[in-house]
Amino acid sequence: MKYAITSKGDSKSNALMHKMRTYLNDFDLQYxxxxxxxxxxxxxxxxxxxAFHRYKNRLDKTAFVGVHTGHLGFYADWTPDEVEKLVIAVAxxxxxxxxxxLLEVIIRYQHAGKESRYLALNESTVKSVEGTLVMDVEIRGQHFETFRGDGLCISTPTGSTAYNKALGGAILHPSIPAIQLAEMASINNRVFRTVGSPLVLPAHHTCMLKPVNDVDxxxxxxxxxxxxxxxxxIQFRVAAEKIRFARFxxxxxxKRVKDSFIRE
Structure with missing residues (x-):
């Protein structure tokens, strides 16, 4: 089996990276x-x-596993003192x-220009460079609302515990193929009105944002x-690709949610 290791870059992470590489090479694994x-x-x-973005073109061929050298993460579940155990498991x-x-983001441009496509593991956010963001929100090709506010956040289930949670969004289990749309400080008064709640869209629904004014x-x-x-x-939907994690x-x-947010 061929493997690669990415490091945070600090001395502790780099030392663990070199240690694991030495051990794995001893087991005749190929770097x-x-x-x-x-x-x-x-x-x-x-x-x-x-690492995900570096290897996003190999998602169907590459599995990921994380070792955390700081606080427990949602993706990095092995600790430094378990490195030997992890090496034996991998080998x-x-x-x-x-x-x-994953979240697919497709940005289309005026004058039939080239479109840009991205994949997000956590989320994508949209803000106006200057002033209030004003966007028509379409769901499944139908106008849903005109949003006015600071911005919009579209997250994956695994990303629902990140920025989405800070915006008051729901925490979704990662087995659910869905995306979530959460508002950032929407303007709601007698003239302007949004739904005011996060929206959870299933895999077969597409969310489209269309600018109301010409801004960057x-x-x-x-x-x-x-x-x-x-x-x-700007089009958002559940991507055809998925990220693969190696579980030993x-x-x-x-339990990760509890340990991260409410553990005594």
Whole structure:
């Protein structure tokens, strides 16, 4: 089996990376940064997000596993003192593959320009570069509302515990193929009105945002921040691709939620 390791870059994570690489090579596993069957992320959830985007063109061939060197993460479930156990598991144990849904983002431009397509593991946000964001929101091709406010956040089930949660969105179990639309400080008065609640859309529903005025937009895709001009529409839906995680032991989602947010 071919493997690669990504590190957060701090001294602790780098030391663990080199230690694991030495152990795995002793088991005659092949290190291959270009075409790995497994990617081990050492750091935190941000490090695994980086690894996901680096290998997003190999999602059907590559499985991910995370080692956290800080706080317990939603993606990084192994601890530094379990590295030897993880190495033996990777080298000797058949692993279960768990697949989680991703968010597809397609940005189309005025004048029939080239479209841009992105995949998000956590979420995508849309804000106006200057002033209030004004967007027509369409669901399944039908106008739903005209949003006015600071911005909109569209998240995956795994991303529902991140920025979406801070916006008052629901926490979704990652086995549910859905996306969630949450508002950022919407304007609601006698003149302007939005639904005011997060929306959960199933896999066969598409959410389309269409600008009402001609402005530039700041669009994020996970940790990436992008500036887009001449935007005609921004389309969101559950992606055909999925991320694959290598599981060597149970990793209950609701236990992670409890440990992250309400553990005594």
């Amino acid at each position: 291959d940064e270009n075409q790995p069957d497994m990617v081990i992320s050492v750091g935190g959830d941000g490090t695994l997000l980086y 000797k144990t058949p692993f279960q593959v768990v697949e989680y849904p 937009f700041q669009i994020t895709v996970d940790h990436l921040t992008l500036l887009h001009k001449d935007v005609k529409s 032991r149970p990793f209950p989602f609701w």
